[in-house]
Amino acid sequence: MQGIVMAGGAGSRLRPLTCDLPKPLVPLVNRPVMSYALDLLRELGIKDVGVTLQYLPDKIRYYYGSGDGLGLNMHYFVEETPLGTAGSVKNAEDFLQDTFVVISGDALTDFDLRPAIRFHREKKALATLVLTRVSVPLEYGVVITDNKGRVRKFYEKPGWSDVFSDNINTGIYILEPEVLSYIPKEKFFDFSKDLFPMLLENGLGMYGFSLDGYWCDIGDLNQYREAQYRLLSGDTKWAIGKGSQQSPGVIMGRNSRIDPQAKLIPPVVIGDDVFISAGAEIGPLTVIGSRTNIDGSASVKHSIIWPETVVKGGAAIRGAVIGRGAEIMPGARVFEGAAVGNEARVGARSTVKPGVLIWPGKEVMEEQTISVNMVWGNPVTRSDLGTPEQGVALGRALAGLWHSDTDALYLSTGSDLPYFQMLANAVAAGLQASGIMVFKTDNITVPLARFNIKQQGIPGCHLALGSNAEPEPIYFEADGALMGNNRQRKLNQLLQRQEFVLFPVNMWPAIEIKAPGVNSYLEKVSDFCGIYKEGKTIAVAGLQLPYWQQRFSELGHRIVFRETVAGANEALAAGDAEIGAEVSLNGENITLFISDNAEPIKMRLLQLLLSKIMIEYNDGGVVAVPVEIANNTEKMAARRGAEVVQTKASPASYWHRLMAQDITDRQPNLKQYYLWEDAYTQLLYICDYLSKTGMTAVELIRQLPARPVDEKMLPCPWEARGQVFRRLLELYPSHVTDTTDGVKVNYPQGWALAIPHVTRAEYRIVGEGDDMEAARTLTGELKEKISYILSQGS
Numbered sequence: 001m002q003g004i005v006m007a008g009g010a011g012s013r014l015r016p017l018t019c020d021l022p023k024p025l026v027p028l029v030n031r032p033v034m035s036y037a038l039d040l041l042r043e044l045g046i047k048d049v050g051v052t053l054q055y056l057p058d059k060i061r062y063y064y065g066s067g068d069g070l071g072l073n074m075h076y077f078v079e080e081t082p083l084g085t086a087g088s089v090k091n092a093e094d095f096l097q098d099t100f101v102v103i104s105g106d107a108l109t110d111f112d113l114r115p116a117i118r119f120h121r122e123k124k125a126l127a128t129l130v131l132t133r134v135s136v137p138l139e140y141g142v143v144i145t146d147n148k149g150r151v152r153k154f155y156e157k158p159g160w161s162d163v164f165s166d167n168i169n170t171g172i173y174i175l176e177p178e179v180l181s182y183i184p185k186e187k188f189f190d191f192s193k194d195l196f197p198m199l200l201e202n203g204l205g206m207y208g209f210s211l212d213g214y215w216c217d218i219g220d221l222n223q224y225r226e227a228q229y230r231l232l233s234g235d236t237k238w239a240i241g242k243g244s245q246q247s248p249g250v251i252m253g254r255n256s257r258i259d260p261q262a263k264l265i266p267p268v269v270i271g272d273d274v275f276i277s278a279g280a281e282i283g284p285l286t287v288i289g290s291r292t293n294i295d296g297s298a299s300v301k302h303s304i305i306w307p308e309t310v311v312k313g314g315a316a317i318r319g320a321v322i323g324r325g326a327e328i329m330p331g332a333r334v335f336e337g338a339a340v341g342n343e344a345r346v347g348a349r350s351t352v353k354p355g356v357l358i359w360p361g362k363e364v365m366e367e368q369t370i371s372v373n374m375v376w377g378n379p380v381t382r383s384d385l386g387t388p389e390q391g392v393a394l395g396r397a398l399a400g401l402w403h404s405d406t407d408a409l410y411l412s413t414g415s416d417l418p419y420f421q422m423l424a425n426a427v428a429a430g431l432q433a434s435g436i437m438v439f440k441t442d443n444i445t446v447p448l449a450r451f452n453i454k455q456q457g458i459p460g461c462h463l464a465l466g467s468n469a470e471p472e473p474i475y476f477e478a479d480g481a482l483m484g485n486n487r488q489r490k491l492n493q494l495l496q497r498q499e500f501v502l503f504p505v506n507m508w509p510a511i512e513i514k515a516p517g518v519n520s521y522l523e524k525v526s527d528f529c530g531i532y533k534e535g536k537t538i539a540v541a542g543l544q545l546p547y548w549q550q551r552f553s554e555l556g557h558r559i560v561f562r563e564t565v566a567g568a569n570e571a572l573a574a575g576d577a578e579i580g581a582e583v584s585l586n587g588e589n590i591t592l593f594i595s596d597n598a599e600p601i602k603m604r605l606l607q608l609l610l611s612k613i614m615i616e617y618n619d620g621g622v623v624a625v626p627v628e629i630a631n632n633t634e635k636m637a638a639r640r641g642a643e644v645v646q647t648k649a650s651p652a653s654y655w656h657r658l659m660a661q662d663i664t665d666r667q668p669n670l671k672q673y674y675l676w677e678d679a680y681t682q683l684l685y686i687c688d689y690l691s692k693t694g695m696t697a698v699e700l701i702r703q704l705p706a707r708p709v710d711e712k713m714l715p716c717p718w719e720a721r722g723q724v725f726r727r728l729l730e731l732y733p734s735h736v737t738d739t740t741d742g743v744k745v746n747y748p749q750g751w752a753l754a755i756p757h758v759t760r761a762e763y764r765i766v767g768e769g770d771d772m773e774a775a776r777t778l779t780g781e782l783k784e785k786i787s788y789i790l791s792q793g794s
Helices: 033-043 057-064 083-088 116-123 177-183 191-201 221-232 388-402 418-433 446-456 486-499 518-525 546-556 564-574 603-617 627-639 651-658 679-693 697-703 720-730 772-792
Strands: 002-006 048-053 071-079 100-104 127-133 143-147 151-156 167-175 206-211 242-248 250-252 268-270 286-288 300-302 314-318 408-413 437-441 460-465 471-476 512-514 535-542 558-561 581-585 591-595 620-627 645-646 711-713 744-747 750-756 762-769
Touching: 002 033, 002 083, 033 057, 048 057, 057 071, 083 191, 100 191, 116 127, 116 167, 116 206, 127 143, 127 191, 143 206, 143 720, 151 191, 151 206, 167 206, 167 720, 177 191, 191 206, 221 286, 242 546, 286 300, 286 564, 314 388, 388 408, 388 418, 388 591, 408 418, 408 446, 408 535, 408 591, 418 437, 418 460, 418 471, 437 446, 446 460, 446 471, 446 518, 446 679, 471 486, 518 546, 535 564, 535 603, 535 679, 546 558, 564 581, 564 591, 581 679, 603 620, 603 627, 603 679, 603 697, 620 627, 620 651, 627 645, 627 750, 627 762, 645 651, 679 697, 711 772, 720 750, 750 772, 762 772
Parallel strands: 002 048, 002 100, 048 071, 127 206, 250 268, 268 286, 300 314, 408 437, 408 460, 437 512, 535 558, 535 581, 620 645
Antiparallel strands: 100 167, 127 167, 143 151, 143 167, 242 250, 460 471, 581 591, 711 762, 744 750, 750 762
């Protein structure tokens, strides 16, 4: 067998530690993390090892050389441009002549891979994915296999609503050389996003094998610290540190001098040539790098100190990482989750607050308190949007996110309040300073912002009017779809790292004020509506838009605005309106009333009503709907020869599907993305359909094929979600389950669906039956199954 170590990652989420060091060389208990991967391959009897490189490749080649010192024959394959995980291995195709193991050079594991290799050979597999179970799988690829180990489904970096198993892809693969023929040459190609979906779709021999043991991706600073703690605590098979054991749990390297009056609290690992003075207190769970000096009365606990660092007297370091050659001056304090970059200096009696990152070479002045990241010369605010500094940071992060795709971005606000304008201008300044031109429109709704973004064909950010009149940023792709989870994750990382590009002043692009585009939008969305002499009258509370009132009037309908929902209901009771509605402040959603009893129609009925309108106005076509209403929508669609596409309920996933070309091409008249999240467009087409058919709103609602629905909630710890999903699929035969969104179990008398809540630690259980008793029975049975799974533990 042969081995491949993927060592090309830049380790951006480990910055500032990896600003000038490739991630595979980051030390774990004073050894590069990649060395543990090489040890694992050597234990399998593998001597021929290829290493894929891209970021700072010479540093890795220089450190390991030919591999002779490790008993290995090492070959290096450098990507001139990024090729992706699979593409980088394709780059080593001429080297790979036998079954080979692919392992990440920046992950830590003590798996015994021999059972997985035997399984791979027994199944005559083309590819075997090594799996393991984790309680929180959000940062990994989730995998389901059948009872023979064949991969049935996987999802890369899911949101909580997409977690269908606690079995995750570890990034360790056993592959046959033939698999390389499916990977294009010199093209960016990913194992999880490209190759494995292709193998799955074509029914080729792709299997999964789950292993127990320790595995950590070391994707960020928290995981980096946690991996050190697990090594120090003896939770893995790896021996900790090189050197002799001075006392239980204390390992010390060569030529290190520890004053007898220094206090060492195990577990502690100390490198070579370290000097620790009297009165210093080190440990527990602490690593001290070689050639480090720690003065008296300094205290270092739960921390990782890289080589050649100086910690002066009275300094206190708690749960932090200190880079190579850094100086922590007398009385300075560095707290949990902080990281100080190489050769940075933390001044005397200064404080670095929890989670703060100090970039290499930066200096914290004496008696200064740093509560935000220090990337450039001065601290920079991160995260929330509530100050001008945060607005600038958001703009610069958006520029970093989109710079390779566009040189312009659309920015809009949902209010003309002064602080909305101030924050929008701050975001615009951050974009411009990073080389991105800004097209800006103020005081428009979310649907209008989405329309303008799609028309411009560039990404966008809308500062919506949220609860308590606070700005809530909404991010859009260039086609108007909500920004996906992966891109949102990258944006959050950029905001956290505060690592921005600053363009010279003379290269800052312009800001261009754009008209709201109201008339174009109204013409587009109402293009298929008729004009009536006596249309419908609607009483509207909530967001009042006079231009929509005028458009309704032009088409023969009438909007009467009311200040409250009670006022709208009074209009219904008095016969002054046939429909009542409350429009949300962002213009996207409606609460619909069709009688004066103050009871709005259920959201499922509203979605069914909109689905019916889509089918009727497109004379069939296709409609995309959440899983919960798919069965009933299919009944309506069958009468008109329409197709129903099931989608996830999460907004980002749903919008991505709505904007897909295979959906929009088959909606010749009314596009669903206009109707689905625009309150006034929904009201307009409801009025138009009622006027065209002569029905009343009550009659229309009664026509919808809705069956009784029961809903229950069940508390479920976050870390148990994947386990619940996996066990449900094991308990129910595959022919009665649907995993488009959650786990849906179909019965002759109805169905039951379990969906993990996105923001709360609970499962939402929905059931639909021929009658309410049947619906309650189905939800009750599914709830009992989940309760049983939770009671059994992992």
